[in-house]
Amino acid sequence: MALLAAGWLGGLVGGPGSFGGPGRAHAQAEHRPAPEDAALLAELLAGRVDLPPERVVHVAPLPGEDGDGSAARPRRDLIHVVANAEAGTAIHLAPGVYDMSAIRDTYGHGSSRLKTEHAGEPGRPIVIRTEPDAYAAGETAVLDFAYQNRGDWSSTAFVVAHRHWTLERFELRRVHRRGIGVNGFHTTLRELHLHHADTDGRDNDALIVMQASGGRTQNVVAGNHLHHVGTIDRETDALLDRGFVNGGCYYSVTRLSYDSETPEAGHDASRADWEASLLRPDGHAYVVGNHVHDCHYGLGLKNNSRGPYWFLSNVVHDVDYGIFSPFRETVVRNNIVYDAANAGVALGRAQTNGPLQTYLKMTGNGAHSEVANNTIVRAGGGLSFRTGWGTVVRDNLVVDGGPPVVIVRNSFAWWEEGSWPGLRGEYLLGDMGPEHPFWDFVPGYVQEAPEEYTRMRLEGNCYDREPVIGRADFTQATADITGMTFDVDVTLLDDAERAALFVDDPADDYRLADPEAHCGSRIGDASPGVVTDAGAPDASTPDAGPLDAGTAPSPTPTEGCSCRTAPAPSGWLPLLLALGLLSRRSR
Numbered sequence: 001m002a003l004l005a006a007g008w009l010g011g012l013v014g015g016p017g018s019f020g021g022p023g024r025a026h027a028q029a030e031h032r033p034a035p036e037d038a039a040l041l042a043e044l045l046a047g048r049v050d051l052p053p054e055r056v057v058h059v060a061p062l063p064g065e066d067g068d069g070s071a072a073r074p075r076r077d078l079i080h081v082v083a084n085a086e087a088g089t090a091i092h093l094a095p096g097v098y099d100m101s102a103i104r105d106t107y108g109h110g111s112s113r114l115k116t117e118h119a120g121e122p123g124r125p126i127v128i129r130t131e132p133d134a135y136a137a138g139e140t141a142v143l144d145f146a147y148q149n150r151g152d153w154s155s156t157a158f159v160v161a162h163r164h165w166t167l168e169r170f171e172l173r174r175v176h177r178r179g180i181g182v183n184g185f186h187t188t189l190r191e192l193h194l195h196h197a198d199t200d201g202r203d204n205d206a207l208i209v210m211q212a213s214g215g216r217t218q219n220v221v222a223g224n225h226l227h228h229v230g231t232i233d234r235e236t237d238a239l240l241d242r243g244f245v246n247g248g249c250y251y252s253v254t255r256l257s258y259d260s261e262t263p264e265a266g267h268d269a270s271r272a273d274w275e276a277s278l279l280r281p282d283g284h285a286y287v288v289g290n291h292v293h294d295c296h297y298g299l300g301l302k303n304n305s306r307g308p309y310w311f312l313s314n315v316v317h318d319v320d321y322g323i324f325s326p327f328r329e330t331v332v333r334n335n336i337v338y339d340a341a342n343a344g345v346a347l348g349r350a351q352t353n354g355p356l357q358t359y360l361k362m363t364g365n366g367a368h369s370e371v372a373n374n375t376i377v378r379a380g381g382g383l384s385f386r387t388g389w390g391t392v393v394r395d396n397l398v399v400d401g402g403p404p405v406v407i408v409r410n411s412f413a414w415w416e417e418g419s420w421p422g423l424r425g426e427y428l429l430g431d432m433g434p435e436h437p438f439w440d441f442v443p444g445y446v447q448e449a450p451e452e453y454t455r456m457r458l459e460g461n462c463y464d465r466e467p468v469i470g471r472a473d474f475t476q477a478t479a480d481i482t483g484m485t486f487d488v489d490v491t492l493l494d495d496a497e498r499a500a501l502f503v504d505d506p507a508d509d510y511r512l513a514d515p516e517a518h519c520g521s522r523i524g525d526a527s528p529g530v531v532t533d534a535g536a537p538d539a540s541t542p543d544a545g546p547l548d549a550g551t552a553p554s555p556t557p558t559e560g561c562s563c564r565t566a567p568a569p570s571g572w573l574p575l576l577l578a579l580g581l582l583s584r585r586s587r
Helices: 008-012 035-045 078-084 100-106 132-136 271-276 355-363 426-431 495-500
Strands: 055-059 089-093 096-099 126-130 141-144 156-160 165-168 171-176 178-182 188-190 193-198 205-210 216-222 225-233 238-241 247-252 283-288 291-301 309-312 315-325 330-333 336-347 370-372 375-379 383-385 392-394 397-399 405-407 411-413 422-424 457-463 488-492 502-504 510-512
Touching: 035 216, 035 283, 035 309, 055 078, 078 089, 078 100, 096 100, 126 132, 156 165, 156 171, 171 178, 178 193, 193 205, 205 216, 205 225, 205 291, 225 247, 247 315, 309 315, 315 330, 330 336, 405 457
Parallel strands: 055 089, 089 126, 096 141, 126 165, 141 171, 156 178, 165 188, 171 193, 178 205, 188 216, 193 225, 205 247, 216 283, 225 291, 247 291, 283 309, 291 315, 309 330, 315 336, 330 370, 336 375, 336 383, 370 392, 375 397, 383 405, 392 457, 397 457, 457 488
Antiparallel strands: 225 238, 411 422, 502 510
16 A cells, blocks of 8 residues: 555554664654644744754763763763753763663662753754664664652653753653653654553643643644553553543643632623733644554643644544643644544533633633544544534544534533523523623623624534534523524435445555545645645744634635545545554554
C-alpha cells in the first residue's frame, strides 16, 4: 500500500522503544497532519526550532567521568546541566539509557527530577535533544526515572518553569505521577516519546501537564507519542487501570481565576465588575499531530478558561475520553478518535452550585468553539456537549459507536443553594431576551452579554445513528416551556450509504470516495487542500500568535460533508484506520 511504503502508517502506530536500551527514533508520532494544520504548525515553529545554537553541551549516560561538556569529555550530571543552561544553549544527549536515580545519587541531588532555572530568549531558545546525528541514524536518548521522581512540584519528572525552552527527540519514561510540567511560555515539546506514568488520576497528573497561566502562552505540543497513564504494575510496566477524572496523557490545569474576593454585589454585579477582578487566563496553546493512547483523557483540559486552545490532526485511541475541553474558544479539527469508552470529543463540564463557579462555567465552558472535520469511530458518545453557545459543529463523521451527538441537560443555578431560578439545556439561553417571561430572573451579568448565548450550530455532519438532543426546559415542572428546538442539520446514513463512502481495496486502504466531500479528518491528505491564513503571527506584539478561534477563518469546502460517492477512489484520506490496519496492531 502506498501509505505504508511512505512510512506514514508505520510511524503512526510505532510502539514504545525497548525497555532494555535506547528507543528508536520512529517511536514518535509521524503521521502527516492535515494541510491547513501543517501550514499552521510551520508558522508557529518558524524562528524557534532548528536554529544553530551558540554553544553545545554534550551529555552521556553513566558510568563515566563528569567531563567539561565537549564531545570528547561529555557531562554526566544531567540534572546540573539542565539547571545551569542559559539562552542559546543546546544540550545534546548521547543515545543510551539515563538512569535518573543513579544520577541523583552519584552527584548528591535531593531529587532525580530535572528543573529549569534560566529562560531562553526569542531566537535564542534553550534546547535539549538527542544528539542530531545519532537521532538521524535511528537512536534516541532515554530518560528513565524508574517511578522514583518523588518530591515537590507534584513529583514532576521534568519541570519547565521558564520561557523559550525546546524539548525534542528523546524518550522519557516510567515516571511517578507527572512527566513534563510546563510553567513557561513559548515552550516547544516536539517529537518526544513519553510513556508510563503511574498515577490514580485524581490529582492533575499526566505525561504532559500544562500549567502556564497568565496570557498568550504560545506553547506548542507537536508530533509526540504519549501512552500508558494510570495505575501501573511497576514490576512489569503493565497498565492495570486508566485512572480517574483528573489524569490523562495530556492535561491542562490552568484556569480563569480571581485575584480578589467576589464583588460585593454578588450575582447581581455587572459584567464589568466581574471581569475587572479576573486574572488573565492562559491561551494560545497548540496540540498538533500527536499519537495518544491508553489513558483516561487522551487530550484533556481541567478548568474553565478563555483559550483559544487548538487540538489539530491528532490520533487518539483506547481512552475514556478522546479530546475533552471546558475552555472557551477551543478548536478541535481534523482529529481521528477511536475506541473511546465515554466520548470521542467532549466540550464542557457539569455546573457547580454557587454564583462564582456558575458564572465561570457560563462564560467559559466550551463556548464559541469549533468542532470540525473529525473522524470518530467506536466511541461511547461521539460528540458530547454540556455547553455549546456560539459553537459550530460541522463536517464530522461519527460511526460505529453510541449516540453520535449527545447534549446533556445542564442546570445553571444562579443562587448559592442551587434552587430556582435555573435553566437546563444551555442552548435555551440563546432564546433569552427582555421579551422572555422569565427575563427578570436572569442575573445582570447575563443580561449584559446576550451575544454569549447564541445557539450551537450543527452543519453537514454524517452519522449512522440518530443524535440524542433533548428538549430544553426550566428546572421546575410548573414553569415548563418544552418544545423549543435545537439547530440540527445532519445527514443520517443508513448502513448501505455509509458503506458506499469507503473503498476497501485489496490492500485495506480506506479512502473517502468523493474528493469534494470533506467529511471527517484530513490527516494524511497529500493534496494541497484549503490552506487558511488562520495562525499567521502578528509581528507587532511580543506575544503574537494565531488569531482567536472565534475570528480565525476556516477551510470552507464547497460541498461540506455531502456524503456522496464518486465513481472511483481518490486516495484522499486513510479514513477509518481504526477499523482497518490500526485496529489489528497489538496494544
